[in-house]
Amino acid sequence: MIQELSLKDSLISPRILVKYELVSNNFLFGQGSFHKTKGEMISDGKVKYIKVVLNLPLNQSFTYKVPAELSPYIKTGTKVLVPLKRRVLSGFVLEETERKDGRRNLKEIIKVFKDFLPLSDSLIKLGRWISYYYYCSLGEALHSISPIQETFRIQKKKGNEGETLAGQKPGKLNCLIEKSDENIFVPQGKGVFLFKTKDTKKSNLLYLSLIKKTLQRERQVILIVPEINYLLPLKELIHSHYPGGIALLHSRLSSRQRYEEWYRISRGEVCLAIGTRLAIFAPFTKLGLIIVEEEENSAYKQIEAPRYHLREVAIKRGEIENFPVVLSTGSPSLESWYRAKKGVYETIEFYQGNNKSPYISIVDMRKEKDRILSSALEEGIKKNLEENKSTLLFLNRRGFANFLLCLDCGKVLYCPNCNISLTFHLQGKLVCHYCDYQEKAPRVCPSCKGRYFRRTGLGTEQLEIEVKKRFSKAYVRRGDLDVIKSSLLYKKLGSDLADKKIDILVGTQLIIKEEILSHMNLVGIVIADGLLNLPDFRAGEYLFHLFNKIRRLMKPQGRLVIQTYNPAHYAIETLKEKKDNFYRIESRIRKDLGYPPYLHWVRILLEGSVKTKVEKVAETMRESLEKEKTEFLGPSSCPFAKIRGKYRYHMILKNENLSYIREILDKKLSPLFNGIQGIRGTVDVDPLQTM
Ligand SMILES: [Zn+2]
Ligand SMILES: [Zn+2]
Numbered sequence: 001m002i003q004e005l006s007l008k009d010s011l012i013s014p015r016i017l018v019k020y021e022l023v024s025n026n027f028l029f030g031q032g033s034f035h036k037t038k039g040e041m042i043s044d045g046k047v048k049y050i051k052v053v054l055n056l057p058l059n060q061s062f063t064y065k066v067p068a069e070l071s072p073y074i075k076t077g078t079k080v081l082v083p084l085k086r087r088v089l090s091g092f093v094l095e096e097t098e099r100k101d102g103r104r105n106l107k108e109i110i111k112v113f114k115d116f117l118p119l120s121d122s123l124i125k126l127g128r129w130i131s132y133y134y135y136c137s138l139g140e141a142l143h144s145i146s147p148i149q150e151t152f153r154i155q156k157k158k159g160n161e162g163e164t165l166a167g168q169k170p171g172k173l174n175c176l177i178e179k180s181d182e183n184i185f186v187p188q189g190k191g192v193f194l195f196k197t198k199d200t201k202k203s204n205l206l207y208l209s210l211i212k213k214t215l216q217r218e219r220q221v222i223l224i225v226p227e228i229n230y231l232l233p234l235k236e237l238i239h240s241h242y243p244g245g246i247a248l249l250h251s252r253l254s255s256r257q258r259y260e261e262w263y264r265i266s267r268g269e270v271c272l273a274i275g276t277r278l279a280i281f282a283p284f285t286k287l288g289l290i291i292v293e294e295e296e297n298s299a300y301k302q303i304e305a306p307r308y309h310l311r312e313v314a315i316k317r318g319e320i321e322n323f324p325v326v327l328s329t330g331s332p333s334l335e336s337w338y339r340a341k342k343g344v345y346e347t348i349e350f351y352q353g354n355n356k357s358p359y360i361s362i363v364d365m366r367k368e369k370d371r372i373l374s375s376a377l378e379e380g381i382k383k384n385l386e387e388n389k390s391t392l393l394f395l396n397r398r399g400f401a402n403f404l405l406c407l408d409c410g411k412v413l414y415c416p417n418c419n420i421s422l423t424f425h426l427q428g429k430l431v432c433h434y435c436d437y438q439e440k441a442p443r444v445c446p447s448c449k450g451r452y453f454r455r456t457g458l459g460t461e462q463l464e465i466e467v468k469k470r471f472s473k474a475y476v477r478r479g480d481l482d483v484i485k486s487s488l489l490y491k492k493l494g495s496d497l498a499d500k501k502i503d504i505l506v507g508t509q510l511i512i513k514e515e516i517l518s519h520m521n522l523v524g525i526v527i528a529d530g531l532l533n534l535p536d537f538r539a540g541e542y543l544f545h546l547f548n549k550i551r552r553l554m555k556p557q558g559r560l561v562i563q564t565y566n567p568a569h570y571a572i573e574t575l576k577e578k579k580d581n582f583y584r585i586e587s588r589i590r591k592d593l594g595y596p597p598y599l600h601w602v603r604i605l606l607e608g609s610v611k612t613k614v615e616k617v618a619e620t621m622r623e624s625l626e627k628e629k630t631e632f633l634g635p636s637s638c639p640f641a642k643i644r645g646k647y648r649y650h651m652i653l654k655n656e657n658l659s660y661i662r663e664i665l666d667k668k669l670s671p672l673f674n675g676i677q678g679i680r681g682t683v684d685v686d687p688l689q690t691m
Helices: 014-023 121-133 138-145 200-216 228-241 255-266 277-281 310-321 334-341 375-386 460-470 481-485 487-498 539-553 570-576 581-593 611-626 658-673
Strands: 048-054 062-066 079-084 087-096 191-196 220-224 246-249 272-275 287-292 324-329 346-349 359-364 390-394 429-431 438-440 476-479 504-507 520-525 559-564 600-608 631-643 646-655 680-685
Touching (some): 048 138, 121 138, 121 310, 200 220, 200 324, 375 559, 476 487, 600 658, 611 631, 611 646, 611 658, 646 658
Parallel strands (some): 246 272, 359 559, 390 520
Antiparallel strands (some): 048 062
């Protein structure tokens, strides 16, 4: 990403300006703000040479000259603007360096962001770890740690907002909840604590209590949530107990708002930040606790470089800065369950009072012929309508239903090697997208000799029409992308539900939110098989988390009806069980097949517009890998084989030891896909999605 060049409040070396004026007449002066810059030049500094890392996928630093008047502002972690070829990029100062001999004409830095405090040593350390672990450049890692691109003039806020840590009176902290406070375990020292809870309201009280105790110890707190819509209710709740300032950090802030929040945090003016993924990098200097809400949520994995997982970064930051990290969950990720079992995390179960939860019915759709709604679900809806209660019908969002499902026995054709569903291709082929196993689509089901297969998914519109036909007097509404994207329509959906203006709501993952589900007495999963048969080894786990979440959020005296062609699947059967049987079965399968968390996975994705070229690169990589002592899958085309005109192939390296994979990447593979024209190669360490 190229940084916008901004001269506001910056210190400019006049010589640089002249130099650039010679190169390009309106390069800098064209901005028209030169005369507004402050003239705080300090001329008694010394010329320095510095190493700078840039926001580029290059694992190297660049050496620049610092003119004397800027050198007093240069420290490790300072953000600067530098020229590179014909571009201007932002970078971070790593260290001072000797002037290298034989390197005359070193370029000078253009600007120092003197209003930013330099990145702290511990954040730089965190950046180094991200760069190493997630196989990205240090420059990319540091730029995501400090995502500020411009400076703004800060206006002092009045009232409580600007309270400092030292200025916070203990009396005010006592406004936080008092009830049953003393019984709550408060983690001290380093370590990771897995808090299991089945009730959001109770977990919110727990957060309040933990926050309070941490602030009392004069330490700061970061609370992280998976999605923006979790933030406002949480902020309101905390505000009603805690009058101090709260910084809100998420991706929809304007650059000014983001700068203001970063500014307040780095100067200790607020002690509590709540936000989405990026809040993990809030530049607190006396951090005492990080809470991660819903740690199993897959939104915590960053899709673009650096492809970090928030949970891992939180744990690392706690380790570096020596404080506890709390992972809160209703159904832990398999990774966390596994670590807790091994004693890496401490588990704390937080179930209080009577945890009544909705009754689950599993409906075998093989007995329902071609019906969309089973008789059990229809009966439930009828009863709900009579009692003036609301129903939600859920359909899987991803229309990725290209698997073959036998309507007689409910079996789906799976890869014999990888335990994921085979994807149906129009040419009548079935393909495994992990190992490239292929077979001809059978005419009769290999299990039951049945002849009827189903392979197309059902859309929400179709379902809405069907439901309106069945229940002509009911108020049916569809909650889809348009509704969710507009906050006004979304609010209306919530208030209409509260006012009982909706009898049946039809929707996808997008409406699995507390504000909506808390009105629901009946939730019908129209077809669970779409989720179950995603070509991803985590399909079962995703289903398990989603259905558990629905169960947690809907009315506890309600009923969850799951329609499926595969009622005996362990991810569905174990939903009804209190013990962690799902995890036991799932972890055994993962162990047998060499899947995470038993082995690390590193996915290499190749994209390019010329298919044969991508295939050729993939093939040379395979040849090179066969000489190495590591397992790998592929290369094969991705489940989404072509996106925006680019053909997509991937391969997956598997090993217990990540550093061994890194070594192969550095020495053998990277040169095969990096810097090749027409090929974009990306590396994803511990990938969550492989589509
Ligand atoms: Zn069959
Ligand atoms: Zn396979």
